[in-house]
Amino acid sequence: EDQVTQSPEALRLQEGESSSLNCSYTVSGLRGLFWYRQDPGKGPEFLFTLYSAGEEKEKERLKATLTKKESFLHITAPKPEDSATYLCAANSGNTGKLIFGQGTTLQVKP
Amino acid sequence: DAGVIQSPRHEVTEMGQEVTLRCKPISGHDYLFWYRQTMMRGLELLIYFNNNVPIDDSGMPEDRFSAKMPNASFSTLKIQPSEPRDSAVYFCASSLGIQKAFFGQGTRLTVV
Numbered sequence A: 001e002d003q004v005t006q007s008p009e010a011l012r013l014q015e016g017e018s019s020s021l022n023c024s025y026t027v028s029g030l031r032g033l034f035w036y037r038q039d040p041g042k043g044p045e046f047l048f049t050l051y052s053a054g055e056e057k058e059k060e061r062l063k064a065t066l067t068k069k070e071s072f073l074h075i076t077a078p079k080p081e082d083s084a085t086y087l088c089a090a091n092s093g094n095t096g097k098l099i100f101g102q103g104t105t106l107q108v109k110p
Numbered sequence B: 001d002a003g004v005i006q007s008p009r010h011e012v013t014e015m016g017q018e019v020t021l022r023c024k025p026i027s028g029h030d031y032l033f034w035y036r037q038t039m040m041r042g043l044e045l046l047i048y049f050n051n052n053v054p055i056d057d058s059g060m061p062e063d064r065f066s067a068k069m070p071n072a073s074f075s076t077l078k079i080q081p082s083e084p085r086d087s088a089v090y091f092c093a094s095s096l097g098i099q100k101a102f103f104g105q106g107t108r109l110t111v112v
Helices: none
Strands: A003-007 A010-014 A019-026 A030-038 A045-050 A056-059 A062-066 A070-075 A084-092 A097-100 A104-109 B005-007 B010-013 B019-024 B031-038 B042-050 B053-056 B065-071 B074-079 B088-095 B107-111
Touching (some): A003 A097, A097 B042, B019 B107, B042 B065
Antiparallel strands (some): A019 A070, A030 A084, A056 A062, B005 B019, B031 B042
């Protein structure tokens, strides 16, 4: 069965304290690994797409990486405005079906 | 483009009533997804369409739920009859091919 698992469920960091979020996936025929950010009361907002192992994408303080079994979202010197829930999703096969993990809720304290 | 538009933003209804959620996808997108989000289960895919045709409805909880996409610019998710356990935030999303999906702001449904 296709599955996406994220860890940790929640993460508290001090401003400037770098860390990483993990996304493990088991899907048949991965067609893309997606990272989203969700703020309270809003819909998920797209951050990155990764298609093949070894690929990396960066945006400001965020960097996403991909291996054959997992993806990491690295947060360098985070700021309070980075506080949000980060969702990982895997696209299974040719169907376009997006399967989401439970998310990691990040809180960055000043 | 205004993005994915969902209505209403909030819906409060009594148990047993019919509820209809609406979605206008981004123009030109060929995939449309309906998700439900709860604290316990996270984001669950209910059903998705490709070129207005339902492809996979295995996530629809039971026969009380139905979804339609009569044309490329409109979709509905209907719950009849509604139950308190249906209370959740329902999201619609659209994408062009197997690429990033864009989400609407969601409909917060409360069934009392």
